[in-house]
Amino acid sequence: MLRIDAVTAGYGHTTVLHDVTVVVPDGSVVAMLGPNGAGKTTLLRVASGLLVPWSGRLIVDGTDATGASPHRLRSLGVCLVPEGRGIFPSLTVRENLRLCCRAGQETSGLERARESFPVLGKRLEQIAGTMSGGEQQMLALARAYAGDARVVLLDEVSMGLAPKVVDEIFAFLARLAAEGISLLLVEQYVSKAMAIADYVCLLDRGALSFVGEPAELSESTILANYLGAEAVGA
Numbered sequence: 001m002l003r004i005d006a007v008t009a010g011y012g013h014t015t016v017l018h019d020v021t022v023v024v025p026d027g028s029v030v031a032m033l034g035p036n037g038a039g040k041t042t043l044l045r046v047a048s049g050l051l052v053p054w055s056g057r058l059i060v061d062g063t064d065a066t067g068a069s070p071h072r073l074r075s076l077g078v079c080l081v082p083e084g085r086g087i088f089p090s091l092t093v094r095e096n097l098r099l100c101c102r103a104g105q106e107t108s109g110l111e112r113a114r115e116s117f118p119v120l121g122k123r124l125e126q127i128a129g130t131m132s133g134g135e136q137q138m139l140a141l142a143r144a145y146a147g148d149a150r151v152v153l154l155d156e157v158s159m160g161l162a163p164k165v166v167d168e169i170f171a172f173l174a175r176l177a178a179e180g181i182s183l184l185l186v187e188q189y190v191s192k193a194m195a196i197a198d199y200v201c202l203l204d205r206g207a208l209s210f211v212g213e214p215a216e217l218s219e220s221t222i223l224a225n226y227l228g229a230e231a232v233g234a
Helices: 040-048 070-075 093-100 106-116 133-146 163-178 190-196 220-227
Strands: 002-011 014-024 029-033 055-060 078-081 151-155 182-186 199-204 207-212
Touching (some): 002 040, 014 040, 014 207, 070 078, 106 133, 163 190
Parallel strands (some): 029 182, 029 199, 151 182
Antiparallel strands (some): 002 055
16 A cells, blocks of 8 residues: 655745645555646655655555665666666667566566567567557556556656557556555546546646545536546647
C-alpha cells in the first residue's frame, strides 16, 4: 500500500501541493484527475522520490520512505512510468528490460515482459528508440512489470498514442491491478481512467477537491466543473 500523507511540496518559493493525502490500497487503481497545472505530476514526483516534500510523509507498505531516493523507493517496489516513455532509447529492448530486473530475476522478468506485450518478444534486439511510440510505451510499462513493482505510478501513459494502442495499454493496467499491483494513475482520458479506477481523486490548484468512487462522479456536468467540457468528452 502507498500512502501520501498530508504532503505539502513545491519548487523554490512556489507551493504546488497543499496538505494532500492520497491512499493507494493493494491491488487498487487510484485515478488522479485535474486540469493542467493542478499538481498531478508533482505528486508523482514526491511519490517516486524525485521531489522531497516540505512536510508530510510518504509511507510504503508501512515503511516511512519520506525523503528516500528514487533508488530506495524502487527497492521498496515503487516504480514511476513518467510522461514521455521513460526508456533508454539508445539501448536495445532486452537491455532496457534487464536493467530494471532484480538480481537473479532477469530470465523471469523478460518472460513476464513478453507475456505482457508479445510484440516486445519480437523486438528484443532492436534499439528501443527506433520503435513506434506505442511500442516504446509498452516497453516502459513492461519494465515496471518485469522489475516486479508493487506500486506503479503512471503519468499520462496514453499521451500521443493511437486509440487501439491506448485500449491495449489500459487492458494491461487492469491486469496489473487484478494481480494485486497498486496503480496511481494520472491520465488525460477521463473515461478510460474511470473505467478501471477503484477510486478517483480530483486535484485542483494543488489541493484535493474530491476523493471517492467513480460512480460518485458519473455526471459529466460534475467532471466539467473540474476538468472542462472538452476533457470530459475525450
